[in-house]
Amino acid sequence: MSILIFAEQDGKALRPSTLHTVAAAAAWNLPIDLLVYGNNVEPAATEAAQIAGVRRVLVAKAEHLQHPLVEDVLDLGLSIAGEYSVILAAHSVFGKSLIPSLAARLDIAPITDVVEIQAPATYVRPSFAGNIMSTIQNNEQVQIVTVRATAFRAAERGGNAELVSVTVPASRGISSWVSEALNHSDRPELNSARIVIAGGRSLGEQFDELLNPIAEHLEAAVGATRACVDAGFAANDMQVGQTGTIIAPELYIAVGISGAMQHLAGIKDSKIIVAINHDPDAPIFKHADYGLVADLFTALPALNSALQQR
Ligand SMILES: Cc1cc2nc3c(=O)[nH]c(=O)nc-3n(C[C@H](O)[C@H](O)[C@H](O)COP(=O)(O)OP(=O)(O)OC[C@H]3O[C@@H](n4cnc5c(N)ncnc54)[C@H](O)[C@@H]3O)c2cc1C
Incomplete structure (x- = not known):
């Protein structure tokens, strides 16, 4: 009886959602193995070994995992899934694609986007864009779950897990990575920022001009x-909400x-x-702790100049 977690990493470090997923897994009080896959896996594997509560880091290194595709990670997951009674991933774009495919191949119903775990098999998850929180019990022998990272704290450092190499199945070659266009920003990532300032369509062409200077001052992400x-x-990638x-x-x-x-479905857990x-x-x-009834084209420059005088 142990837990397999699919980590996510960017070649340099683990993504924060992995730390939150490890903390969520603590609910079962079972040994946790973290699967770190990629071509340049060493930095993330070393970091993973230092997460408190992780028993083993399974290191899957292969050239074709340089830009991991769901089909390849699925085959890797299937090759080791038999050992585990709980299989977890973050409810990220990748996790949302991987976990249902894995569950289908194992003929097990997955439970997705959980915000609370009552081990061994009861979960709270949002329905209807967060308007209903359902408590559901899963009768499957193996629990296959995605967790909403923001609903769980991040796992602490301070562990010393064993690093174990795993054999990576050859790529099936049914899809291939072509290119990616990344937005580079020195600002914090939207899903882990302490402060987020977001704008609606009423900002128009002045969206960047009005929000960016305030975001710089506050070290905030922009949504x-x-x-x-x-x-x-x-x-x-700035969209916040149910489908962002x-x-x-x-x-x-x-x-x-x-x-x-x-x-609102995307922001209701904001403090x-x-x-x-x-x-x-x-x-x-109706959902705001503080509200300012004002024209944003006046309020934002005023806020910006007040921040500059700090
Ligand atoms: C299936 C589905 C999924 C969706 N997923 C998402 C999602 O993930 N995220 C999301 O955000 N939306 C999502 N939407 C869209 C959502 O329903 C709304 O249409 C959208 O959030 C509205 O965006 P908005 O507030 O910018 O625009 P609007 O609803 O047009 O609101 C503009 C607001 O700006 C205010 N305003 C205008 N001018 C000024 C000014 N000068 N000063 C101050 N205030 C001003 C207005 O009073 C108004 O309240 C989804 C819709 C569907 C159907």
């Missing part, structure tokens, strides 16, 4: 609504955002919500 992304004012990134920062500042339920909107009846105000 956007889907309407804003669809209108081309912000990049896709789910965040739980200490401070969330919503600027010119109406507060549609699909957006403090501040809303700036010129419509006093905007739904966002």
Whole structure:
């Protein structure tokens, strides 16, 4: 009886969601093995071995895993899954794709996007864009689960796990990595930032000009609504909400955002919500701890100049 966790890493370090997934796994009180895969795996494997509560780091190194594709990681997972009674991944874009495929191949129902685990087999997960929290029991022999990283604390460092090499199955070659276009930014990542400032479509072409200086001051990540992304004012990976990134920062500042339920689904775990909107009846105000009824084109420059004088 032990747990397998699919880690995620970028060639330099583990992604923060992996630490949160390890903390979630502690609910079972079973030995935890962390599978780290890639071509340049050494830095992340070394980091993984230092996570408290990890028994073994399974190191899967292969050239074709340089840019891991779900099909290849699926075959790797299937080659070792038989040893485990619990299989976990973060509910990331990759985890959302991998875990259902793995579960289908093992003919086991997966439970996805859990925010609370009552081991051994009961979970709380959101339905209907977070409007209903369902408690469900899973009767499968093997628990296959994705966890919402922001709902769990990050695991502590201080472990000393054993590093074990695992054999990587050859690539099936049914898909291949062609290229990727990454947005480089010195700002914190949206899903792990302490402060997030986000804008709606009402910012228009002035989205960057008005939000970026404030984000710099606050060391905040910048997010956007889907309407804003669809209108081309912000990049896709900035979308916050049900079909974007789910965040739980200490401070969330919503600027010119109406507060549609699909957006709220992504921010409701924020500790403090501040809303700036010129419509006093905007739904966002029902969820905000602090609200400012003001024109954002006046309020944001004023906030920026106040921050500059600090
Ligand atoms: C299946 C599905 C999934 C979706 N997923 C997501 C998602 O993941 N994330 C998401 O965000 N949305 C999502 N949406 C879209 C969502 O329903 C809303 O349409 C969207 O969130 C609205 O974005 P918005 O607040 O920028 O725009 P609007 O709803 O148009 O609101 C604009 C707000 O700006 C205010 N405003 C305008 N001008 C000013 C000004 N000068 N000063 C101050 N305030 C001003 C207005 O009062 C208004 O409240 C989804 C929709 C569907 C159907």
